[in-house]
Amino acid sequence: MPRAVKALFAILVTALLAAPAPVVTASARDAPPSGPARAPAAAPRTSGVRGLEIAVPAYVWADDPELADLAATRPAPSVVVLNPGNGDAPFDASWRARADALRRATTATGENTKVLGYVHTDHGNRPLAEVKASVDNYLGPADGDGRLHVDGIFFDVVSRDCGPGNATRDHYAELRRYVQAAMDAVDPTVDELVVDNPGTAIADCYLEPGHRTADVFVTYEDTYAAYTGGGWLGGNVFDTVGGYRAGAEFDPSGTAFCHLVHEVPDAAAMRATLQTAFTRGAGFAYATSRTMPNPWNAAPAWPYRAQTAYAATLG
Numbered sequence: 180m181p182r183a184v185k186a187l188f189a190i191l192v193t194a195l196l197a198a199p200a201p202v203v204t205a206s207a208r209d210a211p212p213s214g215p216a217r218a219p220a221a222a223p224r225t226s227g228v229r230g231l232e233i234a235v236p237a238y239v240w241a242d243d244p245e246l247a248d249l250a251a252t253r254p255a256p257s258v259v260v261l262n263p264g265n266g267d268a269p270f271d272a273s274w275r276a277r278a279d280a281l282r283r284a285t286t287a288t289g290e291n292t293k294v295l296g297y298v299h300t301d302h303g304n305r306p307l308a309e310v311k312a313s314v315d316n317y318l319g320p321a322d323g324d325g326r327l328h329v330d331g332i333f334f335d336v337v338s339r340d341c342g343p344g345n346a347t348r349d350h351y352a353e354l355r356r357y358v359q360a361a362m363d364a365v366d367p368t369v370d371e372l373v374v375d376n377p378g379t380a381i382a383d384c385y386l387e388p389g390h391r392t393a394d395v396f397v398t399y400e401d402t403y404a405a406y407t408g409g410g411w412l413g414g415n416v417f418d419t420v421g422g423y424r425a426g427a428e429f430d431p432s433g434t435a436f437c438h439l440v441h442e443v444p445d446a447a448a449m450r451a452t453l454q455t456a457f458t459r460g461a462g463f464a465y466a467t468s469r470t471m472p473n474p475w476n477a478a479p480a481w482p483y484r485a486q487t488a489y490a491a492t493l494g
Contacts, residue, residue: 228433230494255284331372
């Protein structure tokens with residue numbers, strides 16, 4: 180169904196189905212474009228756009244205390260991504276109950292937390308039928324209650340390039356349409372949310388009107404040292420002629436981009452990270468002290484509220 184661009188996120192986790200062990204990170208990203216190496220840093224955000232919100236990739240099992248902590252946090256995070264067995268373990272009654280508890284929480288904007296199901300895509304190389312089967316794992320009412328228990332899908336390990344004749348872009352556009360149709364079939368009143376995670380700036384073809392592949396794009400996923408040093412490429416989108424730019428022309432509401440930053444040293448650096456993300460055009464962000472190989476399988480060193488409350492002051 181037609182929808183306004185709204186709020187929200189992470190790396191591929193090859194979680195073992197037998198145990199919730201942290202896993203392999205998809206660290207290889209597509210090569211930079213052939214245009215200018217950098218665009219100027221993004222200008223400060225202007226008034227009239229939505230403030231910064233927190234999106235948490237929570238790559239733990241359904242009974243992990245982290246999810247209970249997130250459900251109890253006030254203000255709540257705007258988005259939580261659930262990842263049962265790398266997205267392909269059954270989204271059973273325990274997962275659905277946890278998702279429902281998270282969705283009842285209230286954010287700083289007065290809305291409810293949006294819960295997304297994790298689906299990996301292997302840079303567009305995973306067969307379309309397999310990806311759709313993973314989507315169905317979340318959107319099919321497996322308990323027969325005819326209800327949705329998630330608000331959308333978080334596609335991970337997304338290619339950032341258009342592909343020959345925009346074929347790769349169109350692959351992801353088809354996945355977005357599939358999510359929208361599947362959710363509409365269950366509950367047409369739900370405002371579905373689709374997130375693509377290339378983990379770096381994405382080609383602007385992915386945001387072209389009529390061909391947009393997601394509501395939100397994770398355009399940074401890396402360490403604090405890289406984020407504050409040379410790892411920020413200079414923008415959220417790029418083209419092969421002009422290089423990197425903020426992408427504000429695609430994002431009048433200020434909600435199209437998300438930055439995920441790990442190995443943040445302390446709470447002061449967390450606040451600086453969120454301020455930087457907002458200045459660089461992100462509508463969503465998350466900062467954690469956790470480290471590789473899986474920084475998303477445990478809470479940061481500070482309480483979640485320290486992050487959600489601070490983000491609410493930005494904008």
